[in-house]
Each structure stands twice: as structure tokens, then as C-alpha cells.
Amino acid sequence: xxxxxxxxxxxxxxxxxxxxxxxxxxxxxxxxxxxxxxxxxxxxxxxxxxxxxxxxxxxxxxxxxxxxxxxxxxxxxxxxxxxxxxxxxxxxxxxxxxxxxxxxxxxxxxxxxxxxxxxxxxxxxxxxxxxxxxxxxxxxxxxxxxxxxxxxxxxxxxxxxxxxxxxxxxxxxxxxxxxxxxxxxxxxxxxxxxxxxxxxxxxxxxxxxxxxxxxxxxxxxxxxxxxxxxxxxxxx
Amino acid sequence: xxxxxxxxxxxxxxxxxxxxxxxxxxxxxxxxxxxxxxxxxxxxxxxxxxxxxxxxxxxxxxxxxxxxxxxxxxxxxxxxxxxxxxxxxxxxxxxxxxxxxxxxxxxxxxxxxxxxxxxxxxxxxxxxxxxxxxxxxxxxxxxxxxxxxxxxxxxxxxxxxxxxxxxxxxxxxxxxxxxxxxxxxxxxxxxxxxxxxxxxxxxxxxxxxxxxxxxxxx
Numbered sequence: 001x002x003x004x005x006x007x008x009x010x011x012x013x014x015x016x017x018x019x020x021x022x023x024x025x026x027x028x029x030x031x032x033x034x035x036x037x038x039x040x041x042x043x044x045x046x047x048x049x050x051x052x053x054x055x056x057x058x059x060x061x062x063x064x065x066x067x068x069x070x071x072x073x074x075x076x077x078x079x080x081x082x083x084x085x086x087x088x089x090x091x092x093x094x095x096x097x098x099x100x101x102x103x104x105x106x107x108x109x110x111x112x113x114x115x116x117x118x119x120x121x122x123x124x125x126x127x128x129x130x131x132x133x134x135x136x137x138x139x140x141x142x143x144x145x146x147x148x149x150x151x152x153x154x155x156x157x158x159x160x161x162x163x164x165x166x167x168x169x170x171x172x173x174x175x176x177x178x179x180x181x182x183x184x185x186x187x188x189x190x191x192x193x194x195x196x197x198x199x200x201x202x203x204x205x206x207x208x209x210x211x212x213x214x215x216x217x218x219x220x221x222x223x224x225x226x227x228x229x230x231x232x233x234x235x236x
Numbered sequence: 237x238x239x240x241x242x243x244x245x246x247x248x249x250x251x252x253x254x255x256x257x258x259x260x261x262x263x264x265x266x267x268x269x270x271x272x273x274x275x276x277x278x279x280x281x282x283x284x285x286x287x288x289x290x291x292x293x294x295x296x297x298x299x300x301x302x303x304x305x306x307x308x309x310x311x312x313x314x315x316x317x318x319x320x321x322x323x324x325x326x327x328x329x330x331x332x333x334x335x336x337x338x339x340x341x342x343x344x345x346x347x348x349x350x351x352x353x354x355x356x357x358x359x360x361x362x363x364x365x366x367x368x369x370x371x372x373x374x375x376x377x378x379x380x381x382x383x384x385x386x387x388x389x390x391x392x393x394x395x396x397x398x399x400x401x402x403x404x405x406x407x408x409x410x411x412x413x414x415x416x417x418x419x420x421x422x423x424x425x426x427x428x429x430x431x432x433x434x435x436x437x438x439x440x441x442x443x444x445x446x447x448x449x450x451x452x453x454x
Contacts, residue, residue, distance in 0.1 A: 050357055074363035085354035088453065089376045098372070099362040131453035151362065 001026040001186060002047065002155065007056035009042055009210075016042045017053065018210035026154070029187040031197040031218070034207035035233060040190045043207070044157045047188070048077050060155075075103065078148030082160040084140040086132040092119070092143050093128040100150045111150070118146040122176050138169030145176055156180070158189040174200075194234070198222055206230055244424075247415055251428045254408035255436065261328050261397040261407065266390050268333025273340025277378075278370050280345045291341065298338035304399055307331040311403055324403040336393050343385045347378030380451050387444035391437050398433075408432045 002024040009017040016039045024030055032040040045051040047058055049070045058065045060073045086095050096115035100106040106114075119125045122142040132140055141161055148156055158177065162170040174193060178200050181187055191197065197204065197218065204221040206214040208229055214221065225231045279291035298306070311327035351374060359369040379386070401410035412429035416422045 048361055050360060071363045074361060079358075079361040081354060081358065083352075083354055085352070085358035087355065087358065087373050089373065089380070099364055102368055102372075103363050103365075133453050147362075 001061060002188075003059040004043075004047075005057045005059075007043070007046060007053050007058065009039075009046065009051065009053045015210050017046070017056075020056070020210075020212060022205065022212065022215065024186065024188065026186055027184045029181045029189070029200055029202045031201035031204050032188065032190045032207060033197065033204055033233070034213075038207040039210040040205075040207050041159050044079075044159050044188060044190055047157060048074050048079055050079075075151060076154045078151055078153035078156045080141070080144050080148055080156060080158045080161050082163050084132070084137075084144045084164075086140055086143055086147070088132055091129050091131055092124070092135070095132070095143060096147050096150050099147070104151065114150060115146070118149050119143075122146050123172075136169060137165045138172045141165065141169075141173045142176055145173075145180075149180075153185070155186040155188065158187065158191070160190050160192070162191065162193060206233070247419075247425065248428050251408060251411045251415065251425060252432055254406055254411040254429075255432055257400075257405055257407040258394065258397055258409075258433075259436070261325075261332065261400055261405075262390070262394045264329045265332030265336055265397070266393055268329060269336025269340045269389070269393065270386075272333060272337035274344055274375060276337055276341035277344035277348060278367075278375070280341060281348050281370075282366070295338045295341055298335050303331070303335055303396055304402070306335055307399055307402070324400065324405045328397070328400045328403065328405065332393060332397060335396075336389060339389055339392075340386065343382050343389060344375070344378055346385075347382035348374055350381055351377055383448050383451065384444065387440065387447075390444075391440055394436060394440070395433060 004020055004022045004024075007017050007020040008015075018039075020039075020043060032043065034040050042051055046053045047060075047065070049065060049067070060077065063069055063073070065073050086092075087098070090098060093112070093115055096118065097106075097108065097111040100111045100114070101108055116125060116128065119128055122145060124139060124142055124146070127135060127139060127143070132143070135143065145156075145161075161177065162173050165173060170193065174196050177187070177189070178196070181200050189201070201218045204214070204216055204218050205212055206221070213227065214230055221230075222234070225234065276291045276294060279287040282288060307328065310331045311322060311324065315322050355373060355377065356369070359373055364373070397407060398409040400407050401413060404410070406414075408429045412425040415425040419425075
């Protein structure tokens, strides 16, 4: 479904991605691990062109993602950010309905109904008319997930979705992501929540200094590691 | 004594009568400045290099030349070239709007720049087109951030409209000058004019603070 070939990206003299090759089939829950600066967030952001790679190619269902094709791809590839990025001038319900109505041409009745269903799915139907500033971090992130789901994405990219949350709110967000994974949607997630990765991810990609150091099924990844760098990371 | 007060108060009322003229120029020009200034601000943050450059040149020219020169060019200069007549109202509103837009565009551009990059990225990730994103997400938030600065611009504009007296329009300033010319007393009518301007600006400042409070998201 997503095919990445020899992807390279530098920030000035700093090499961030140094030849990434990976194929991600439909329905996979792929966890991207690695210490900060290993390139995992950049890799995620290259997929929907929030970052533009210096060289290499990314294909989504056989079509190369370029400046021209990116809007079509973005309609099918949702993204959830570390800091939520809800539209602050819109109420929760408007955050959800805006893009489906304006980008996909959905009728307002249909989008409202869908938004209410999704809000109740993430347990926030009572917050429909609140502004984002009035929500807790966990609530904001659940709204952000619902907003992404409004577009019926085939893939969701999660960029450290729980890293800005207070510990007690992490679980409520992870629960939502876990239930999504069970629906068969393709998920790419950058996270530091190892228990979640063990529990939910089907495959782990370990990045170090811009290269893939390990690409394994989750169970294999966590069973005793010969690579010192990864053992070090897991035991920290 | 009574006669003196009566004379002074009728002079004051005459000067005060210029308020409507001053306000007319101020508000029409402010609307013009906001509309054009917002458009310029969007150009300044657009992906097109050409659009950004054009908006920068505009601002540079209108900030870099005196208001009185701009007003004179529109009222006296341009009509003499292409032989048409322009009313003081139209010339004044055009000149003040064009000038104000240069400042407003910088204010709004700053408002856009102070927004979290994430607002743009979230919109991009949802494939919301640039102009829609600007209109519905970025500009409304930018406005809210720069409301005090925009009120400052409104106050500046109100004071600058005194230049319209130069074209013979009977605003506060012109009326004070007329009284001076007739009575050979310069100080008192100008104090009255200053009082009128100051009082209007106090009211505007109060309104600005109220509006700022009412625009919080809750």
C-alpha cells in the first residue's frame, strides 16, 4: 500500500534520513521506534509531504506522491499530531465537519451526523460545542483523531500522539488508537509507549541516525536483541 | 459673561459639527484598508514568490512616501494626467485606504506569523486549499491576535484624516481653521478641535477593549 524507496533527507549538514526502503501493506499497525533525532517523525511527515525529501520516492497504492498528487493522497492519509493542532477558532463539531464539507463536498446534514457518531465513539459527544481551549490534552487528541476519521482515511499517521499528554490521559488516547487498529485501518505510529507497541503493533521499524536498523514482527523485535544499539534503547 | 459663553459654545458646536465628516472618512477608509490590507497580507504569506514580492513593494512604497503626497497625487495629480474630476470624498477614501492597507497588511502578516505552524500543517494534512485555509482558519485567528494593533491603526487613521481639510472638506480641523480665519484667534479653536479628536479616540479605545474581550473563545 505504501512503498518507500531510497528516501533521503538532510537538514543542512545533518543527515536525517539516509536511504529508507520500506514497504507497508494494507492493515498493518507499524510502530516507528528510535531515539529522538533518529528520523522517525521526519519519515512520517514525508509520507504526506509536510516534509519534502531530498531524493527517493514514496508510492501510495502504486501512485507516486508528488506535489501534484499530494492532495489526492492527503484525503486518504490522515495525520494526528503530537500537539493536536485543532483549529482554535472553531468549535469541536466545526473542527470535524469543516474539511469533509469543504474538501469532499459532503452535505452538512451528513457530516454533522457522522461527526456526532465519531464524537460519541471517542467519548466526547458532550463537548461538541466547546472550543478546543476548553478541553484537556487527552480530549483534544481524541477530537483530533475523530477529525481525521471524518475523512475516511485508509492510513493514519500518528506522530507521537501521547507525548504531550499528562500520564493519566495517555491511556484514554491509546485505547482509541487500539480500537482503530482492530478495524483494519493501516496505522503508522511514532511512539515511546513500549507496552502499547507490544500490545497493538504488528511490526516494528527501528530507526537510528536515519537508517532502518531493524524491521521485524513485533514479537520477534522484543525477544532478546543481538543488536547492542536496540538492546540499549529497550533497556533505558 | 453669558454672551461670552454663548459665543464660545456656538463656536465649539460649529467645530464639533465636523465630527461626522471626520468619522465618515475614518470608517470608510478603515474598511478599505482592512479589505486591501488583508488581501496583501495573504499575498505576503502565499507560496508564490511573485505575489510576495509585489505585496512587499506595495508596502514599501506606501510606507515610504508622505500621506499628503499620496493624497495630492490622487486628487490633483492623476486627474490632470487623464482629465477627469474626482470628488474629495472619493480621493480621500482611496488615498487613506491605500495608505492604511500598507500598515494593516504588516499587522495581519505579523498576526499570521505568530500562529502555531501546526494550524497550517493540520489544514494541509486535511488537504484544505490555501485560500480556504486562509479565509476560515488562519485570518480569523490572526485578526484576534492583532486586534489591539488594528485599533491603533484605526486611531492613527482618525488623526490622519485631518489632512482632508487640505481639500476643503469641512472636517473638525477645517472648521477650526475657518473659525481662526474669521476671528483671528488661533489657540481656542485648535484646542476645541484637539478635544474633539481626543474624546473620539477615548471612545474608540474603550470600544476596542470591549471587542477584544468579547472575541475570546469560550
